[in-house]
Amino acid sequence: xxxVAREAGVAxxxxxxxxxxxxxxxxxxxxRIRQAIDRLGYQPDERARQLRSGRTGTIGAAVRHIxxxxxxxxxxxxxxxxxxxxxxAMSTEDDPVREREAVMSMCxxxxxxxxxxxxxxxxxYLQPEIDSGLAVVAFDRPATGVSVDTVLSDNRGGIELAFGxxxxxxxxxxxxxxxxxxxxxxxxRAAAFRDCLRRTGVALDGMVHPxxxxxxxxxxxxxxLRAGPEPATAIVTGNHMSTIEVIRALGPxxxxxxxxxxxxxxxxxxLRPGVTVVAxxxxxxxxxxxxxxRERLAEPARPVRTVIVATTLITRGSGEIAP
Amino acid sequence: xxxVAREAGVAxxxxxxxxxxxxxxxxxxxxRIRQAIDRLGYQPDERARQLRSGRTGTIGAAVRHIxxxxxxxxxxxxxxxxxxxxxxAMSTEDDPVREREAVMSMCxxxxxxxxxxxxxxxxxYLQPEIDSGLAVVAFDRPATGVSVDTVLSDNRGGIELAFGxxxxxxxxxxxxxxxxxxxxxxxxRAAAFRDCLRRTGVALDGMVHPxxxxxxxxxxxxxxLRAGPEPATAIVTGNHMSTIEVIRALGPxxxxxxxxxxxxxxxxxxLRPGVTVVAxxxxxxxxxxxxxxRERLAEPARPVRTVIVATTLITRGSGEIAP
DNA sequence: GTGAAAGCGCTAACAT
DNA sequence: ATGTTAGCGCTTTCAC
Numbered sequence: 001x002x003x004v005a006r007e008a009g010v011a012x013x014x015x016x017x018x019x020x021x022x023x024x025x026x027x028x029x030x031x032r033i034r035q036a037i038d039r040l041g042y043q044p045d046e047r048a049r050q051l052r053s054g055r056t057g058t059i060g061a062a063v064r065h066i067x068x069x070x071x072x073x074x075x076x077x078x079x080x081x082x083x084x085x086x087x088x089a090m091s092t093e094d095d096p097v098r099e100r101e102a103v104m105s106m107c108x109x110x111x112x113x114x115x116x117x118x119x120x121x122x123x124x125y126l127q128p129e130i131d132s133g134l135a136v137v138a139f140d141r142p143a144t145g146v147s148v149d150t151v152l153s154d155n156r157g158g159i160e161l162a163f164g165x166x167x168x169x170x171x172x173x174x175x176x177x178x179x180x181x182x183x184x185x186x187x188x189r190a191a192a193f194r195d196c197l198r199r200t201g202v203a204l205d206g207m208v209h210p211x212x213x214x215x216x217x218x219x220x221x222x223x224x225l226r227a228g229p230e231p232a233t234a235i236v237t238g239n240h241m242s243t244i245e246v247i248r249a250l251g252p253x254x255x256x257x258x259x260x261x262x263x264x265x266x267x268x269x270x271l272r273p274g275v276t277v278v279a280x281x282x283x284x285x286x287x288x289x290x291x292x293x294r295e296r297l298a299e300p301a302r303p304v305r306t307v308i309v310a311t312t313l314i315t316r317g318s319g320e321i322a323p
Numbered sequence: 324x325x326x327v328a329r330e331a332g333v334a335x336x337x338x339x340x341x342x343x344x345x346x347x348x349x350x351x352x353x354x355r356i357r358q359a360i361d362r363l364g365y366q367p368d369e370r371a372r373q374l375r376s377g378r379t380g381t382i383g384a385a386v387r388h389i390x391x392x393x394x395x396x397x398x399x400x401x402x403x404x405x406x407x408x409x410x411x412a413m414s415t416e417d418d419p420v421r422e423r424e425a426v427m428s429m430c431x432x433x434x435x436x437x438x439x440x441x442x443x444x445x446x447x448y449l450q451p452e453i454d455s456g457l458a459v460v461a462f463d464r465p466a467t468g469v470s471v472d473t474v475l476s477d478n479r480g481g482i483e484l485a486f487g488x489x490x491x492x493x494x495x496x497x498x499x500x501x502x503x504x505x506x507x508x509x510x511x512r513a514a515a516f517r518d519c520l521r522r523t524g525v526a527l528d529g530m531v532h533p534x535x536x537x538x539x540x541x542x543x544x545x546x547x548l549r550a551g552p553e554p555a556t557a558i559v560t561g562n563h564m565s566t567i568e569v570i571r572a573l574g575p576x577x578x579x580x581x582x583x584x585x586x587x588x589x590x591x592x593x594l595r596p597g598v599t600v601v602a603x604x605x606x607x608x609x610x611x612x613x614x615x616x617r618e619r620l621a622e623p624a625r626p627v628r629t630v631i632v633a634t635t636l637i638t639r640g641s642g643e644i645a646p
Numbered sequence: 647g648t649g650a651a652a653g654c655g656c657t658a659a660c661a662t
Numbered sequence: 663a664t665g666t667t668a669g670c671g672c673t674t675t676c677a678c
Contacts, residue, residue: 001671001672002671010648010649011648011649011650012649012650012671012672013648013649013650013673013674014647014648014649016672016673017647017648019672020673024647024648025647025648026647026648029647029648041451041452041455043427043430043431043452044431044671044672045374045431045433045670045671045672046428046431046432046433047370047371047373047374047432047433047670047671047672048370048374048654048670048671048672048673049671049672049673050370050654050672051368051370051371051374051654051655051656051670051671051672051673052653052654052671052672052673052674053654053672053673053674054654054673065397066389066396066397066400066412073389074388074389077389077414086428088411089389089412091400104366105369105409107366108366108367108368108369109369109370110368110369110370128364129364129366132364244590244593247593248592248593265590266589266590267567267588267589267590267593267594269571270567270570270571270590270594271590271593271594271595272594272595324655324656325655333664333665334664334665334666335655335656335665335666336657336664336665336666337663337664337665339656339657340663340664342656343657347663347664348663348664349663349664352663352664367655367656368654368655368656370654370655370656371654371655371656371657371670372655372656372657373656373670374654374655374656374657374670374671374672375655375656375657375658375669375670376656376657376658376670377657377670
């Protein structure tokens with residue numbers, strides 16, 4: 001910048017004014033400075049600018065996999081862009097240690113706020129940062145140990161949608177295979193599913209299979225559901241990874257057992273049959289996260305809010321197989 | 324930091340030493356400072372640190388879709404992490420304007436280097452940054468207008484692999500549907516495919532269909548291939564989006580025409596038949612990109628290198644259908 | 647409308 | 663082994 005000032009024969013401050021679009025600079029001077037900037041290929045140093053001005057205009061997103069399909073992240077990115085905010089994403093890889101590393105690295109960069117898909121069990125470490133003005137929004141799962149704005153899917157409603165859809169077609173023995181119950185969504189969905197079974201008066205024995213998403217575990221759960229005198233005629237899965245692993249494990253049998261998956265996924269329409277799913281409102285979740293974020297920045301003392309986003313059923317064939 | 328120094332009753336510089344793990348601080352003192360840091364919840368300001376020290380330890384990745392499955396990005400991220408570098412990814416959405424915005428924003432943050440999946444036609448604007456020390460590595464497609472280190476897939480070899488596989492099974496009439504030839508990979512792959520046809524003495528008329536990936540265009544290309552007295556019995560696609568759209572367009576006919584896709588994609592094994600593909604060496608590409616990046620940083624004046632990464636055939640069924 | 651000085655939070659280069 | 667001084671590149675404050 002000092003070079004630009006020398007080149008244009010003005011004071012440092014005047015260059016700064018032009019760079020920031022300050023109108024209080026004479027037209028001729030401004031033009032001369034702009035030419036000097038181009039000639040020197042000058043780019044303002046964002047770090048120095050942020051350091052001095054305090055704000056960063058940047059929001060960090062700590063999500064499970066930066067490199068996976070992540071519709072919520074995309075919605076966050078698009079919404080933020082429209083507001084002139086920059087989104088910087090980091091992967092947590094479902095690892096509490098990496099989550100904390102990512103979040104801390106965001107704090108060290110003094111981001112205005114972070115949007116986080118929580119994994120770890122305790123997020124107490126965020127409290128000091130929140131106290132000093134960091135805006136935090138959790139999505140998909142609630143953060144624990146701190147009170148922050150949160151956007152969640154209607155897990156219970158989604159399971160009821162899936163279960164009801166299958167029951168309406170006459171299925172009586174409906175099984176569930178989903179995520180580990182130590183994970184919030186896994187717990188919520190398994191619990192909601194048990195309630196559905198109870199409500200229809202079906203015994204729970206061996207019908208609900210939460211656990212880690214591993215081929216062996218999924219295969220065993222499937223075997224258990226299909227064994228015995230009264231095998232399950234329909235299956236509800238707890239997230240898109242469960243759905244895919246169940247289809248993989250079913251192999252050629254996919255299509256003979258009814259299946260409704262939680263979470264939509266790419267190519268769900270290309271499988272045969274197409275996969276009927278309960279889709280989460282990804283765009284709505286992303287949009288809401290940014291909205292909560294901005295409200296928090298505008299009014300830091302505002303009471304914490306939790307928003308629940310509805311799910312919808314998308315029928316494609318696999319959920320419309322008769323008992 | 325000044326607060327920490329006061330709290331511990333030492334000079335600023337000593338706190339800085341402890342934060343940076345400088346060994347030249349007495350054990351007792353270091354411990355006292357660490358306690359003060361914890362008590363105050365102090366986090367060093369990364370911006371100030373970078374501003375002063377010059378280095379950022381950060382590498383920017385400008386890729387097509389941050390939120391899509393992107394195996395190369397994942398490999399880049401993992402490799403970089405192992406080296407203590409931070410990767411910050413931004414989406415270009417295949418838009419030259421956004422690409423330039425993303426890259427410029429990285430320059431303003433004074434990143435040590437950028438890894439870019441080029442879209443735009445002219446990357447001359449990078450020259451001044453390169454001259455002032457920015458390390459740039461292109462992957463998937465070469466950058467134009469500047470000379471930078473590059474990692475590419477063996478597009479020609481991949482097409483030959485796909486074509487040869489189908490020809491070996493007796494297919495004579497093999498068609499191609501792929502990306503627009505204005506895109507580098509689209510051009511390379513279509514050209515390689517034409518050469519394959521010529522070599523086997525088959526007329527090219529109506530067998531090669533490059534163009535935008537849109538359902539209408541793909542459907543028309545497919546109709547053209549299957550029309551006439553001698554319809555194509557096998558199809559090679561030019562990238563994973565083409566593959567998916569072709570399968571979608573084939574509908575129930577998928578499985579009657581042989582198909583080999585360029586690019587592997589998630590769930591390719593779950594379709595029926597499974598999709599035979601020519602897979603790119605994503606991990607290898609990512610690893611190589613970081614390697615070139617580091618070599619460039621170590622030796623800025625080194626001549627520019629281009630590395631070609633091999634492809635492999637993965638047979639899953641769709642490519643093993645008889646003529 | 648423009649310029650000079652001060653300082654954001656930190657580290658490099660010297661003292662001591 | 664610890665403290666002092668200077669300054670990274672910019673914006674803010676206040677004077678002209």
